[in-house]
Amino acid sequence: MNILVGVCGGIAAYKAADLCSQLVKKGHRVRVVMTRGAPHFVGPITFEALTDHPVMLQALATGHSPDGASAIEHISWAKWADLAIVAPLTASTLGKLACGIADDALTTVLMALPVSKPCLLAPAMNTAMWDAPVVQRNLRWLAELERYTFVEPVSKRLACGDIGVGGLAEVSDMVDAIESTVAGHAPQP
Ligand SMILES: Cc1cc2nc3c(=O)[nH]c(=O)nc-3n(C[C@H](O)[C@H](O)[C@H](O)COP(=O)(O)O)c2cc1C
Numbered sequence: 001m002n003i004l005v006g007v008c009g010g011i012a013a014y015k016a017a018d019l020c021s022q023l024v025k026k027g028h029r030v031r032v033v034m035t036r037g038a039p040h041f042v043g044p045i046t047f048e049a050l051t052d053h054p055v056m057l058q059a060l061a062t063g064h065s066p067d068g069a070s071a072i073e074h075i076s077w078a079k080w081a082d083l084a085i086v087a088p089l090t091a092s093t094l095g096k097l098a099c100g101i102a103d104d105a106l107t108t109v110l111m112a113l114p115v116s117k118p119c120l121l122a123p124a125m126n127t128a129m130w131d132a133p134v135v136q137r138n139l140r141w142l143a144e145l146e147r148y149t150f151v152e153p154v155s156k157r158l159a160c161g162d163i164g165v166g167g168l169a170e171v172s173d174m175v176d177a178i179e180s181t182v183a184g185h186a187p188q189p
Contacts, residue, residue, distance in 0.1 A: 006086035009037020012124040012168035059108040078112035088124035098138035122151040127164030
């Protein structure tokens with residue numbers, strides 16, 4: 001399966017490297033799209049080495065589709081993907097998705113992702129950010145669209161020292177969520 005992994009600028013971005021590694025080991029082809037903030041946390045070279053493919057960092061670039069034909073990259077990557085997962089999803093990118101803003105590589109590719117293709121969201125943030133009324137409202141807005149599958153954040157001791165909800169789901173739980181989402185979308189015999 002072709003899996004697009006979106007990585008945002010959150011402290012849990014390093015776990016996206018493990019997610020990519022696990023998915024590649026399971027035989028999936030993986031490509032990574034990063035927000036502008038994400039490389040402050042993990043360098044694209046890590047993802048390029050793990051996935052054996054260049055990372056997309058800019059929306060305003062053209063490239064080539066997998067068959068070699070010239071293509072607009074955000075569209076060709078969205079066509080290439082069978083499924084997308086954003087891990088970690090920051091409060092900021094969550095807000096952009098809720099409002100239909102596509103101003104970076106990740107939000108632009110996700111906007112171009114056909115609705116027939118599953119899109120999983122794994123938010124991770126400080127508990128106070130998670131509890132912020134605007135974040136909760138954005139989560140409700142996204143849920144109302146019935147377009148996304150959430151991999152819920154966990155309650156734990158967070159990197160900032162606070163204890164509460166907002167930790168990125170375990171990598172194994174994200175892999176399980178991908179597999180059960182795919183099973184749910186399989187064509188019925
Ligand atoms: C050390 C550090 C850790 C951060 N961790 C998170 C986080 O876990 N979740 C989050 O929503 N924002 C976090 N932020 C804030 C985001 O980096 C910031 O909102 C940024 O604009 C997100 O942009 P992006 O969604 O385009 O990557 C963190 C910032 C810093 C400096």
